[in-house]
Amino acid sequence: MKWLCTVWSICIGVVAVRADYRGVTLSCDPSNIRIAFDDDFLIRNKIDITTSSQLHFARNQRDVNCVSERVGATYTLTLWPPYTGCGTSVQHETDDYVYSNTVMFTTSTSNTVVMNMQCRYEDKYVVSSDIGLTPYVRTLNFVTGQGTLGVQISLYQRKDYHPKSKLGLRPSVLVGVPVYVSVDMDDVFGDDNIVTSLNTCYATTSRDFEIMDNYHYLITGRCASPTDLTVRILTNGESRKSRFSFEMFRWKNTAEYIYLHCEVKVCNRTREVCTGNGSLCGGAVLQHWARSEWET
Template sequence: MAFVSALLMLLPVAWSCIPQKADYVMVSCFPNAIIANVPECPYGWEIEHLSLGGVCYNGIHSPGYYRFIIPDLTPKNHSYCGTQSEYIPGKDPKYIFYNSIVSNDTSLTVRNQPVNYTFSCTYRAAYLVNNAVFSQRVATVYVNNGSLGTFRSQLSMNVFTNSKFLYAKDAPYVIDTSEIGSEVFIGIEAKGLSNRFKVVINNCWATPSPYSTDRKRWSLIIKSCSSDNTVTIFENAKDSRSMFKFNSFRFQRQEKVSTVWLHCEVQVCDGERITCQPSPCSVRSLPSDVDPNGGILTAEFHIKGRVNRGIFMTEINKE
């Protein structure tokens, strides 16, 4: 009996998680952080055997995924958990941040396929004093195991000519003051992904500055619901493209402001794992504040022409 017990101790330990063939990493590029997710138990690896940059074993187990976070993108602190950055100068300077999620097991024998999820985020870099301020027009992308991800072409927000959403207009979109109140058609599309992934618009709002955190804002979509009857959502979370329209406007008491920035907080949802469709708006109340938790896309609108006081004025705050 003692011999049998010793033999059992030498047998491979059964997996405590269900191994998955995880051949992609899901990366969200935020202005101040990068979040990378891999399906849980990739090729049989537990979360304590996966490290960020081969340095930090700081993964978090979220439903269906292992999550790794890079919370600081300051170039001076580019070495966070093995994160590396590259500055590309030119007329449109950029920063590229690189890192990877790798497997590491110190046991005598390794019975799982090694994994190395290498990913990157590319940001436009504008300079204020000596600090880099990052802007990006993307949210989430899926890249293959071991490959670098480029994000600008994966998820985009465009202005279209009409409700058929066939032809996109050139950016930045120009609105003449005589056209204030006209309909603006917005389409957000993910390219290069399989049909299982759906684009979900969570929140959209406009600001008189390029900063999405500006306290002066006008909400258009809140928790996937239209904020009022001037906003119409055509499709959301059903396919790789979500679409809506709103009536153009300008901000009150901002006569010198010739640009309005539209921000949309977007997520890419895995339809095979969870239900992507938001609950009906008629059965839930809308909060007054926007609380983004997904990647943020930004579009620029130029208001052209002279504005007279008292004309085309829009209240900023919604109660």
């Protein structure tokens, strides 16, 4: 899914051109950040481009990755992950990661600021399996007001997470058999200190994470839930991949399918607490608790 934002809604500060953003489109996606200027905008603002390299990100006219290219009837500039090149700055002072840059127009005699631009990515999402433990395993893009991040939840049969053990469409899992869960985030930051942290994971009988008529916690407070001692945290808040396992169960006299939901925090471990603390937050299972049904 792509989320397109017109520049007037999220871009700030224009110098040397009129504040008329018609014909400018900014796209903040998991795979790239892209800003496009159509010919009408350029004509209205007397930006006469003779070569596409004249329109570029700040201080990077000589870098071919930081200049515009002709795409249809637009001049388009693109930033690729990690979004730290071409003079891009990043801030994480609130609940958002904010990427900022400036588009310049350069001639032999002048440098003109066309406009400043920002893309905001929230740092909290909820990721859900599509059909519980018969899931359509897929990549989910989470749309915020300004941008999107990609997070993927996958289920495996083996503790080494071998690709061949990945559960496909509508798998059947025996009660009491371990299920290995991996929640992975796209590498859009290019910073090993930006990690995936699972604050909470739970199972329900609904694919809608907000409907909790029947629910069972697997992870709470970034640690294994004390109500289910089959849960084992393998890694959480240490990299872009958070992993845990639990033994398959079923509810008594209720739905056929179990749905998994995880609250994901995009966490900066140099400034935030991204891992749990305690015996239930990593390492071996304290004990095995045999159960095949949960009362509802």
